Amino acid sequence: MNYRITRTEVPNVLRFMAFFKTVIAKLVTEATSNRCNPFITFVLGGPGSGKGTQCVKIAETFRFAHLSAGDLLREEMSSNSENGTLIHDIIKEGKIVPSEITINLLRKAIHSSGNHKFLIDGFPRNEENRIAFERIVGVEPDIVLFFDCPEEEMVKRVLNRNQGRVDDNIDTMKKRLEVFKKLNLPVIDYYSAKGKVCKINAVGTVNEVFEKVRPVLAALRYWFLDTSMISIIETIFLVAIHCYQLMLQINYFFSKRLPFPW
Numbered sequence: 330m331n332y333r334i335t336r337t338e339v340p341n342v343l344r345f346m347a348f349f350k351t352v353i354a355k356l357v358t359e360a361t362s363n364r365c366n367p368f369i370t371f372v373l374g375g376p377g378s379g380k381g382t383q384c385v386k387i388a389e390t391f392r393f394a395h396l397s398a399g400d401l402l403r404e405e406m407s408s409n410s411e412n413g414t415l416i417h418d419i420i421k422e423g424k425i426v427p428s429e430i431t432i433n434l435l436r437k438a439i440h441s442s443g444n445h446k447f448l449i450d451g452f453p454r455n456e457e458n459r460i461a462f463e464r465i466v467g468v469e470p471d472i473v474l475f476f477d478c479p480e481e482e483m484v485k486r487v488l489n490r491n492q493g494r495v496d497d498n499i500d501t502m503k504k505r506l507e508v509f510k511k512l513n514l515p516v517i518d519y520y521s522a523k524g525k526v527c528k529i530n531a532v533g534t535v536n537e538v539f540e541k542v543r544p545v546l547a548a549l550r551y552w553f554l555d556t557s558m559i560s561i562i563e564t565i566f567l568v569a570i571h572c573y574q575l576m577l578q579i580n581y582f583f584s585k586r587l588p589f590p591w
C-alpha cells in the first residue's frame with residue numbers, strides 16, 4: 330500500500346494525532362495508577378503445610394518481599410514490647426492474636442520494605458483479620474496461594490521443625506489444626522468465591538512443590554512491568570508521534586506557505 334497524505338488532509342491528521350496523544354496519556358495514567366498499589370499475595374495453608382519454606386523460594390526467584398505474620402509476632406514477643414506476654418500466651422494456645430496488633434506490624438513492614446510485591450505469609454487467619462486488613466491497609470490481595478496438605482503430613486512436619494517454638498508440640502498443634510479448619514478455611518472460601526485462590530498440592534519434596542508454584546507466579550510477570558518501564562515506553566511513543574507531527578507541519582508550511590497550524 331502506498332497511500333500518501335494530501336495537503337488538504339494534513340490539518341485533519343494533526344487533529345487526529347492530538348486526540349490520539351490524549352488517549353495514550355489517559356491509558357498510561359490508568360495503567361500506572363493501578364500499579365501504584367502494592368501487589369499483595371496472601372499465602373495460606375494449615376500449620377506446617379510449608380508456607381514459609383515456599384515463600385523463601387518465591388521471594389528469591391520472583392523478588393517479592395516476604396512478610397511472615399508469625400515471624401513478626403514472634404519478633405515482637407521477644408522484643409519485650411508491651412504486647413509480648415499477650416502474644417506469647419495466644420501463640421502457645423494456638424489462638425489468634427488481635428487483628429490490630431498483627432496489622433500494625435504488617436503495615437510497618439510493608440512501608441519499610443522498599444518493595445511493591447509482597448508475600449503475606451500466614452495471614453489473614455480469620456474473617457476479622459481479613460476485614461480489618463482490607464479496611465486499614467485499603468487493599469485486597471491480588472492472589473491467594475493456598476498450600477493444601479493432609480493433616481498427618483502437617484503434624485509430622487511441625488513436630489520435626491526443631492526451631493524451639495512454644496507452639497510446635499502435639500497439644501498446641503491439635504488446637505492450631507482446629508483453629509485452621511474453623512476460622513482460616515472460611516477466609517480461603519471467601520477468596521475462592523472471588524476467583525483469587527490458587528490451590529497448590531503441598532505434598533512432595535520442597536522442590537517438587539515449588540515447581541507447582543513457579544508457573545502461577547511466572548504467569549503474573551506482566552503485572553510487574555513497573556511504572557518506570559511504562560513511562561519509558563510512553564515517552565518513546567509520544568516522541569515518535571511528535572516527530573511525525575513536526576514533519577507533517579514542516580511539509581505543510583513549505584508547500585502551502587501558510588503559518589504553522591499549531
Ligand SMILES: Nc1ncnc2c1ncn2[C@@H]1O[C@H](COP(=O)(O)OP(=O)(O)O)[C@@H](O)[C@H]1O
Pocket residue numbers: 374375376377378379380381382383486487489490491531532533534535536538
Ligand atoms: N515439601 C516439604 N516436604 C517435607 N518437609 C517440608 C516441606 N516443606 C517444608 N517442610 C518442613 O516442614 C516444616 C514446616 O514448614 P514451614 O515452611 O515452616 O511451614 P508453615 O510456614 O506452613 O508452618 C519445616 O521444618 C520445613 O523444613
Ligand SMILES: O=c1ccn([C@@H]2O[C@H](COP(=O)(O)OP(=O)(O)O)[C@@H](O)[C@H]2O)c(=O)[nH]1
Pocket residue numbers: 374375376377378380398399400402419420421423424425426427431450451452453454458496505
Ligand atoms: O496472622 C497471624 C499469624 C500467626 N498468628 C499466631 O502465630 C502462630 C504461628 O503462626 P505461623 O504462621 O508462624 O505458623 P503456622 O501455624 O502456620 O505453622 C499461630 O498459630 C497464631 O497463634 C496469629 O495470631 N495471627
